[in-house]
Amino acid sequence: MEILEQSPSAKGPADMFAGDVWFDVIYRGEEPSRARANMVRFAPGARTAWHSHGLGQTLYIVEGIAVIQSRGGQILEAHxxxxxxxxxxxxxxxxAAPDHFMTHLALWENPGPDAGPEGTWFEHVADGEYNGPRRSTRRWSSRYAVGRRSPRTASPCRNRRQPLGARPPQRHMAMRPALAFGPTGDGDLITFLTGRRRADRCLELRTP
Incomplete structure (x- = not known):
């Protein structure tokens, strides 16, 4: 076991970030590990430039309100x-949203010396792009709560029930929350990308 020495907080460079952004390197793996983990803190209105990652990226929202968008997609408001x-x-x-600070944990991997770049950075996000309409994960989770039907589902839920304990197949979706909690009234965990039946009800979750 080893306690890793942490480097000082660093300000995000101006060619990659707009506004006040600070990050702490939590982990930067050395071969054979290629894992990367940064804790990143955004002031209200601050954001990254457009960019991509060679092996993808996972963000865990720690506090505040995040705004996230993929090229050509809708802006996601995450909590x-x-x-x-x-x-x-x-x-x-x-x-970060215009009126909230935001902190997220960013996880990604280095593809290796012969497998392409770790990340590619493009132009800054224009104000018109940043201020576009947003869709909140909180509205998604409450809309698809236990006992409600997806608007895209034509057949009644009772016709497609699964036995208790049955596990439906996982759905992989980009730019979507893996888990969300909704105000179901009975403490159920809403699993956004899957569905399961509970007692005489049915939980149906579909892409909005």
């Missing part, structure tokens, strides 16, 4: 506890 995955090579940006 503490949300986990967002962006697949390899997908251009995206992320930052």
């Amino acid at each position: 503490p506890g949300d986990v967002i995955y962006t697949p390899p090579g997908e251009a995206h940006w992320h930052g």
Whole structure:
């Protein structure tokens, strides 16, 4: 076991970030490990430039309100506890909402010396892009709470029930929260990318 020495907090460089952004390197693996982990803190309105990662990136929202967008997609408003995955090579940006600080843990990997760049950086996010309409993970989780049906589901839930304890197949989706908690009234955990039946109810979760 080893206690790793932590480097001082560093300000995000101006060619990669807009606004006040500070990060702490939590872990930077040495061969054979190629894992990377940074804790990044954004002032209100601060954000990254457009960029992509060779092996993808996972963000865990620690506090505040995050805004995240992939190229050509809708802006996602994420909240503490949300986990967002962006697949390899997908251009995206992320930052803090205009009126909230935001902290996230960023996880990614270095592809290695002969497998392409770790990350590729593009232009800064224009104000018009940053201020576009947003969709909140909180609205998604409450909309698809236990006992409610997806608007894209034509058949009644009762016709497609699964036995208690059955585990439906996982769905892989980019730029979507892996888990979300919704106000179901009975403490159920809402698993955003899967669905399961509880007693005589059915939980149906589909892409909005």
